[in-house]
Amino acid sequence: MLNLKILAERQPIFDDSAESLAVQGSSFLKHFHGSELVEAIETQTDVENSPAVFVLFWGTEGSLGEHALHLWKRSAYKWKNMINDKLNIKREAVFGVVKCDEEGIELCRAFGVLPKQKPQFLAFMDGQRVGQEMGIGEEEFFIDWICLILMGSLIHIKDIETKNNLKESGPFTLGIFRDEQQAEFKSYRRVAVLLAGRYQLAYKLDKRQRENKN
Incomplete structure (x- = not known):
């Protein structure tokens, strides 16, 4: 995890119109930059029943990345505002995004994500990667995936x-x-x-x- 932290700290804060539109004003969707993602994962090992972290890694190849970004925002919003309370799931969830552009390419590679790949969705609990999705479905697809991760296998x-x-x-x-x-x-x-x-x-x-x- 130390190498990941070194790579993360080398990444500057970036701004992007599509990402800004999706993340701006969305308290339920965090724009991870610098070492924030690595620190969030490491913190999971220090706190019992700490929040799970769900992250979209996306690139700028074509419109697929932007589509995934907006889909992720809607899914996170729906989970936070409608689904979580209904299912009475005790474990909290943090939703975020990491952009695999020229500035963030090393960090994405450290997590096994290449910039020209399809958008990838990773889930972390207790300091470990516990889930990965590369498909693009509807909001319900991601809601079901989030639920499966949080409830445990x-x-x-x-x-x-x-x-x-x-x-x-x-x-x-x-x-x-x-x-x-x-x-x-x-x-x-x-x-x-x-x-x-x-x-x-x-x-x-x-x-x-x-x-x-x-």
Whole structure:
């Protein structure tokens, strides 16, 4: 992470008409520059249940980048103002943008993003990259992705409230296990990791199975 910080500090603040229009006056969408993004990711490891960071990396090749930028703004606005409270998700989210232009090219490359690639959306939690999207869909596509990241790849259903919240968020697969030491559960958990950010898995522990075992 130190190399990323060095690269970030070399980046000057830039101004761009399209970006300014999208970010200006939008408290829910942060324009990351300098070392701000790296510091935001590093801070996640210091604070328990710290906000997740969702970032659009975009270039200036054609109009696709600007389209992604405005789509990202609308998605972030919708999440902050309508979706988050409805789903009762406890973890906060920070939304931002990084421009992969001539001045920011080294920082983007440090995060594995090349300026001539399609716009990329990265998600970070607890100091780690936990999600990546390269497709451009509608707002609902990104809302679903954000929800999957914030809820986690594997949800333990302990009560009816958790189950109802999960139903509100969209489709999911439910597994029922004796305990978390069961071999089948460990395999299920590995699948959840592979599908993180793409599909939701949940599980319940069945007391009757434990009693029958005993």
